[in-house]
Amino acid sequence: MIFHFLHDKGALMLNLLRRHGQMIGLTICLLMSGSVQAALEVEINGGAAQMIPVAILPFAEPLNTANKQHLHEVISNDLKNSGLFRIINTSGMPALPTEPSQIRYPEWAALKAQGLSVGDVQVTANGQLKVSVQVMDVLRQTPLLQLNYTVPTSQYRHVAHLIADEIYLKFTGQPGAFATRIAYVTRAGKRFTLQVADADGYNAQTLVASNEPIISPAWSPDGTRMAYVSYEKKKPVVFVQSLYTGERKVVANFKGNNSAPAWSPDGSKLAVVLTYGANSQLYTISLDGQNLQQVTKSNHIDTEPAFSPDGQYIYFTSDRGGRPQIYKVPAAGGSVSRVTFEGGYNVSPRFSPDGRYLTYIRNDGGSFKVAVQELAGGDVKLLSIGAQDESPSFAPNSRTIMYTSRVGGRNTLATVTVDGLVRQRLSEASGDIREPAWGPAQASKNNH
Amino acid sequence: MKQLWTIAAIAVVLTACKSTPMNPAKVEDASITRPIAKEQSNANGNASDNINIKTVDIDTTKEAQLDAAELAKRQVFFDYDSDAIREEYKTLIANHAKYLLAHAQTKVVLQGNTDERGTHEYNLALGQRRAVxxxxxxxFLGVPDSQIETVSYGEERAKQNCADVACGQPDRRVDIVYAGQ
Incomplete structure (x- = not known):
């Protein structure tokens, strides 16, 4: 498994940097242990204008706790890949403190560190990990964060993501989205799988494996269930599956197609697309398969529904105007109004959880790119540079969008910040990744 | 295009009548179809003087052979970004219609497909439009909805790593699948 990250400040800034020969290139290769030998490749070509300098020191920990990357490495990668932090290189430092009393602040002030984290890991009598970390304000020499976690050893990386989220929140004032999960579909020949992984691509687990297509995964708002479309009955049928019990139910299996499930914000129903014997139309349906209501009635294609975060509207893709554009309709049905006007092809609308932005895919002169539109202002920005980018999905903190990008003939996962400043690419060595869905913040197995 | 299609339809219906003269439903079809053909001819400005009459050559032995060969064909291919049925597939469809009319208990699934370009759900909707x-x-040839289900695989069975319009041609199709097959 190879992860490849590319950061840049957007095409314009990148070109400026290149022109002035100031591009910074950095490649880190780490060998991971475990059943699969894999390498992590990180390439940084820029970042946000004002990055926050922090030092994340190695934890004092028993040798047997770090089965993959160490805690401080996972935290550092999270913060660095957000584009908002600069991680101070500590390799040249003679002695690294593991508790606040050992910190010689002037040394760290000289390195311009604003924050400094020290901590330790212990293994409890019943084999759990006891992780303790303190984050200090270097200038004021005062504690900023004091965190303690006791977790099963399997949650080693998860603890690191939780700590990264706390540091991110402390320094930026915004919640992080490191301790969250993503779902996506893989296709290798005729084998399709629905995977759930950590937001950084690690710890992928298979939720469904099938020799028939799987498409359109959608997280329940509480993060405990997944709606998706399976072709196991030789036609598209909407299922809802519990992540933890594996229990799965058919929600929509009507004549024709049943697809594009989208959860209402209260988790009580799905918007689905049904066809019977005609073109795709929007409906809503309760999770038990009852209360079927038709939302749109047209002779055109109406598909890819997405509830607005307040639950009032369903945004969707329609070709009712000739070319596919995004429209909205009251969730209970009613008059349809057009949302996108720029560009001849706009599809796959998804909201930021805070309701501020709409992201979608625009065909920009033959190449499909991620667009983001501020709903209040209507201002539209193209965020990605790929030729065939698809399936945008917002992080629960509304700051980052995950999507797929075609590289070397296959789809890989990529992320871009909503300001367009930081882009990353996560690519797996095998398989074709499609339709990422970023899970809600509540989905984390947080038990500290 | 529509005109030729209609003429082909008449040919099929006439053939059907000739080979199964006891079926009254098909005689009725023929009487309905004929004036539509004339109307469309006039609308197109062709044959409006009723001089240039098109000959429909009905050779039932030949038709029977063609049927077997055509029925074995189960794929209808489409142009890029189009759900218009190409002229070359009209005989194929007509033969399946004839088969379905003669076998009222038989059900068929029309599976729409697209190439890889575009998003999964939108391609599913486009594939559906082809199936429709x-x-x-x-x-149009008389097969009732009760015998037909339209579904779409969208791009899910498309050839992978196909970036241009040309290599996606085999993916832009409707598969005709009979129940139990």
């Missing part, structure tokens, strides 16, 4: 185009053609 074939269904409408079958309906």
């Amino acid at each position: 185009a074939v269904k409408t053609a079958l309906n």
